Amino acid sequence: MLDDLGLYGPRRALPLRVGPVAGESTGSFVNRLAHANGLSLADFLDRVGQGEASADPERVEKYPQCTEMYVNEAGLRYLSVLAGRTPGLLQQDLPSLGAEWLLAGGPEEAAEWRWHWEPLAGHLVRYCLLCGDGLGAGKAVWLMSSDSWQVCARHGYWSDESRGRGPDFVELAALPETLTAHRVRQQLTRRWGPAGEELFADAFQVAVYWWTRMPDTVCWVQRAWTAGLGAREMRAAPLVIYPEAAELAGAMLDFERAGQRDAAGRARWLAGVELLMVRWGVDVAEGRQALLVWLGRHRMEASAAPGPAGGCRLMLASGHDRIASRTGSVGQRSCLPWQLGMAAAEM
Secondary structure (H helix, E strand, C coil): CHHHHCCCCCCCCCCCCCCCCCCECHHHHHHHHHHHCCCCHHHHHHHHCECCCCCCHHHHHCHHHHCCEEECHHHHHHHHHHHCCCHHHHHHHCHHHCHHHCCCCCCCCCCEEEECCCCCCCEEEECCHHHHHHCCCCCCCEEEECCCEEEECCCCEEEECCCCCCCCEEEHHHCHHHHHHHHHHHHHHHHHCHHHHHHHHHHHHHHHHHHHHCCCCHHHHHHHHHCCCCCCCHHHHHHHHHHHHHHHHHHHHHHHHHCCCCHHHHHHHHHHHHHHHHHHCCCHHHHHHHHHHHHHHCCCCCEEEECCCCCEEEECCHHHHCCCCCCCCCCCCCCCCCCCCCCHHHC
């Protein structure tokens, strides 16, 4: 591999190795690798290839928490040598090094890197502080997350893409219902695979609709304040609606499994969820429209097919399947159109 690096490419790994965290941003990893070896980030970037960075070294040091670093194929090879890991191993852990995100330029091109103003896909979210300490990560670790938040169920921390605006982490000890909701989501995924994750996504999008129109719902205001966030602050929304989204996902699963999709069956299910809304303090008249849209997308019969372990795999309705993606954020994995940040009039 070294013979292919050209006259000026790195010839050996840096003395101290740094292991990447699964899902870590490239910028976060190179920052940790640089500082572990006594290099500023700007000095390290000079070894990875050509690119443009601020003349202010203090500003360069802030890049990993603000945006993401991308390289071309030659830059990946340079980084591979410096890190002492094969390109394939780096690509397994660092999603922004995937083939679809490499900068243009074939293997014979000069090595290049670039920091985009915004990540091309996903969100920069802080990795759990205690998990990072346990790995000896040293510097802060940033993940490329499909959603704008992450939950560490092990240590009970919530983090998001706030990037220094407000608390970096929210301790969920005071919000046990949110931590429980995350575990419910994990159970749905483990038991039902993509269908479980997509039903959670549908439920979450319904809750987004509700929060956008009714942000002053008492339980959401109380959770936001407990977390040290403003009740109408958009970054608070995923955190505060998580419990209702998880419980609604369970109700949606019951609907799918029951298979009673005629008008009477849909009406019974809707009445049951409206009772839940009353318990949650969500205005029924304001919020039922979102449920009607969901029922419209899921009115066709679902079917079960053998799963890989001999069990049953839940197949969601074709109206859902035509729209929802099997990968990406909760918004992409849902069949519902609303997105966090839309104005109520747009929904």
